[in-house]
Amino acid sequence: MxxxxxxxxxxxxxxxxxxxxxxxxxxxLAQLGFFLVFASGAWFGLWIAKGTxxxxxxxDVLPLTDPLxxxxxxxxxHLPASSALIGAGIVTAAYAILGGRLYCSWVCPINPxxxxxxxxxxxxxxxxxxxxxxxxxLWMLGLVIAAAAATGTIxxxxxxxxxxxxxGLLFGASWGFASIALIFLLDVFVAKNGWCGHVxxxxxxxxxxxxxxxVRVSAAGRVRCDDCxxxxxxxxxxxxxxxxxxxxxxxxxxxxxxxxxxxxxxxVDVCPERxxxxxxxxxxxxxPSDGTAQETAKANVGVAA
Amino acid sequence: MSSDVEHPGKGxxxxxxxxxxxxxxxxxxxxxxxxxxxxxxxxxxxxxPAKTLRPPGALPEHEFLAACVRCGLCVRACPxxxxxxxEIGDGPAIGTPYFVxxxxxxxxCDDIPCVKACPTGALAKGLTEIDKAKMGVASLVGRETCLxxxxxxxxxxxxxxxxxxxAITLERTHNxxxxxxxxxxxxxxxxxxxxxxxxxxxxVLEVAAIKVLPVALARGEGGAHxxxxxEEKKKAGQELVPGLIxxxxxxxxxPK
Numbered sequence: 370m371x372x373x374x375x376x377x378x379x380x381x382x383x384x385x386x387x388x389x390x391x392x393x394x395x396x397x398l399a400q401l402g403f404f405l406v407f408a409s410g411a412w413f414g415l416w417i418a419k420g421t422x423x424x425x426x427x428x429d430v431l432p433l434t435d436p437l438x439x440x441x442x443x444x445x446x447h448l449p450a451s452s453a454l455i456g457a458g459i460v461t462a463a464y465a466i467l468g469g470r471l472y473c474s475w476v477c478p479i480n481p482x483x484x485x486x487x488x489x490x491x492x493x494x495x496x497x498x499x500x501x502x503x504x505x506x507l508w509m510l511g512l513v514i515a516a517a518a519a520t521g522t523i524x525x526x527x528x529x530x531x532x533x534x535x536x537g538l539l540f541g542a543s544w545g546f547a548s549i550a551l552i553f554l555l556d557v558f559v560a561k562n563g564w565c566g567h568v569x570x571x572x573x574x575x576x577x578x579x580x581x582x583x584v585r586v587s588a589a590g591r592v593r594c595d596d597c598x599x600x601x602x603x604x605x606x607x608x609x610x611x612x613x614x615x616x617x618x619x620x621x622x623x624x625x626x627x628x629x630x631x632x633x634x635x636x637v638d639v640c641p642e643r644x645x646x647x648x649x650x651x652x653x654x655x656x657p658s659d660g661t662a663q664e665t666a667k668a669n670v671g672v673a674a
Numbered sequence: 675m676s677s678d679v680e681h682p683g684k685g686x687x688x689x690x691x692x693x694x695x696x697x698x699x700x701x702x703x704x705x706x707x708x709x710x711x712x713x714x715x716x717x718x719x720x721x722x723p724a725k726t727l728r729p730p731g732a733l734p735e736h737e738f739l740a741a742c743v744r745c746g747l748c749v750r751a752c753p754x755x756x757x758x759x760x761e762i763g764d765g766p767a768i769g770t771p772y773f774v775x776x777x778x779x780x781x782x783c784d785d786i787p788c789v790k791a792c793p794t795g796a797l798a799k800g801l802t803e804i805d806k807a808k809m810g811v812a813s814l815v816g817r818e819t820c821l822x823x824x825x826x827x828x829x830x831x832x833x834x835x836x837x838x839x840x841a842i843t844l845e846r847t848h849n850x851x852x853x854x855x856x857x858x859x860x861x862x863x864x865x866x867x868x869x870x871x872x873x874x875x876x877x878v879l880e881v882a883a884i885k886v887l888p889v890a891l892a893r894g895e896g897g898a899h900x901x902x903x904x905e906e907k908k909k910a911g912q913e914l915v916p917g918l919i920x921x922x923x924x925x926x927x928x929p930k
Contacts, residue, residue, distance in 0.1 A: 419746075419750040419791075420747045423744055423745045424745035424793045425747070426747060434793060442740060442743065445740035446740060447737060447741040447796075449793070449795055450792070453793040502700070504700070508700045508704040511704065512707055512711070515708055516711045516715065519708075520712050521736055522715045522736075522740055523739065523740065523742070523743060524711050525711065526744050526769055527711075527768045528711070536744065536746065536769055540749065
C-alpha cells in the first residue's frame with residue numbers, strides 16, 4: 370500500500386502554504402473575530418458586543434437574536450419583546466441574503482472543534498463510521514421545537530453547545546467544555562462529520578435559510594479536475610460537490626447549489642488544479658477547456674492569494 | 675440467504691420498505707432524544723431553589739423559562755454584579771440569571787437597567803418603578819435567634835431596608851423574659867417588600883434570621899372565596915346583614 374495521500378499537500382507544494390490555506394485562515398480569523406467582539410468587553414472591559422450568540426447588543430445600538438431560539442420561545446408560547454423580534458429579523462434577513470450556513474463555517478464556535486475532529490480522523494486513518502442519515506438533523510430541528518412546545522421552556526438552550534461554549538468563555542461557566550469534548554469524541558470515533566453534518570438542529574435551521582443565499586462556491590474550473598479527490602476528503606458535506614463538479618454531462622451549472630454547503634471554501638484551498646472559487650449564486654461561467662485553462666488556474670491562484 | 679426471504683411476497687417494494695424503516699428509525703430516535711430533552715427541561719424548570727432569586731420584573735417561573743434566551747444581557751447591565759448566569763449545579767435552569775441575596779443583594783437601581791437590557795421581555799418591560807418589584811418577600815424565619823426578638827436593639831435589617839418603615843417596621847411587644855422591657859420585632863409588610871435582599875445580606879448573625887423567599891413560598895393565601903367581614907362592612911358602609919341581632923356571648927361561669 371502506498372502512502373496515504375494527504376489532502377491539501379499537492380496544493381501546498383504547487384501554490385504555497387498561504388494559497389492552500391487561504392479560506393481556512395480567513396474563517397479562523399472570522400470565528401475568532403466574532404468571539405473577540407464579545408470577549409473584548411468581558412475580558413478587558415472594552416465593550417463592543419454584549420450578550421452571547423443567543424441574543425446580543427452591539428455598540429449599544431444593534432440588537433441581534435438567534436431566530437431558532439426565538440422560534441423555540443414562540444413554540445413555548447411566549448411572544449418576545451420588540452428588541453428580540455427586530456434582532457431575529459435582522460439575523461434572518463442577513464443569512465437569507467448571504468447564505469444561511471455561512472453561520473456554520475464562519476461564525477459558529479463549534480466549527481473549529483469538528484474541523485479538528487475531522488483532521489484527527491484523517492491523521493489517525495479512522496474509518497469506522499456510524500452512517501447517520503442526512504435528514505436526521507431535520508428531525509432534530511423538529512424535536513427541538515416540539516420539546517419547547519411540550520415543556521413550555523426553551524429546552525434546547527439547556528444543552529445547546531454553541532451558546533453553552535460562548536457562555537462558558539464569557540461568563541465563566543465550565544459546563545460548556547464537557548459538551549464540546551463529547552462532540553469532538555463523537556466526530557472522531559463514532560460518525561464522520563457527525564455533529565455539524567447530521568445532528569445539529571441549528572445547522573439544519575440555517576440550512577433552511579441557505580436556499581436563497583448569494584454567496585456560493587463554484588466548480589468553475591471543473592474541466593481541469595483530475596479526480597485527485599482532495600476536495601471530497603476535506604469537505605464536511607461531501608455530497609454537495611458532485612452535482613456541480615461532475616454535472617457537465619447532465620447539463621448542470623458549476624455552482625454548488627445544495628443547501629448543505631457551508632461555503633467554508635476548503636475545497637477552494639486544497640484543489641491543486643484550482644477548480645473551485647467563491648462567487649455568487651447566478652455566476653454560471655465555466656472556465657474554457659482549451660489551452661487557456663492553465664492561465665485561468667493561475668489567475669485563480671492570484672485571486673485567492 | 676434463501677430467496678423467499680429476499681422476496682417475501684407479492685407487492686414487496688424494497689424502496690418503500692427502506693423508506694418506512696428509515697422513518698421508523700428517525701421517529702424512534704427523535705422521540706427518545708426529545709423525551710430526554712423534555713425530561714431535562716422539566717427537571718430544570720422545577721429546580722429553582724428558595725435561596726436563588728430572579729432579577730426584578732422576572733415573569734412567573736414557568737413563563738420566564740419560555741421567554742429567557744440565556745443571553746446574559748441583564749448580567750452585563752447590572753452595575754453591582756448582583757446577577758449571575760446559572761451554571762450546572764447552581765440550581766436555576768442552566769444559563770438563566772439569578773442572584774443570592776446573602777452574597778450580593780439587588781441595589782434597586784432607579785432606572786432598572788437589567789429590565790431595559792432584556793431583549794425578550796423575560797424581565798417584563800411593564801416594571802418601570804423599582805419599588806413595585808417582587809423578587810421575593812423577606813421573612814423573619816429565625817425568630818428564635820433574631821437579636822431584636824431576644825430583646826436587643828440590633829435593628830440592622832430595619833435600618834438598611836430601602837423601604838424603611840414601609841416594608842419593615844419595628845413592632846413593639848412585651849419582653850416576657852425580663853418582664854419589664856420591650857421587644858422591637860422586625861415586621862415585614864409583604865405588599866411593600868421588593869425582595870431586594872438587603873436585610874438578609876446585612877443580618878449580623880452567622881446565618882441570617884431574615885431571609886428573602888420566593889413569593890409563593892413566603893406567603894400564605896386564603897381561598898379566593900374568603901371574605902374579611904370587617905373589610906366588607908367598610909366597603910358596604912353598613913351592616914352586611916341589616917337587623918341581625920348580636921346575641922350575648924356566653925362567658926365562663928364563675929365558680930361559687
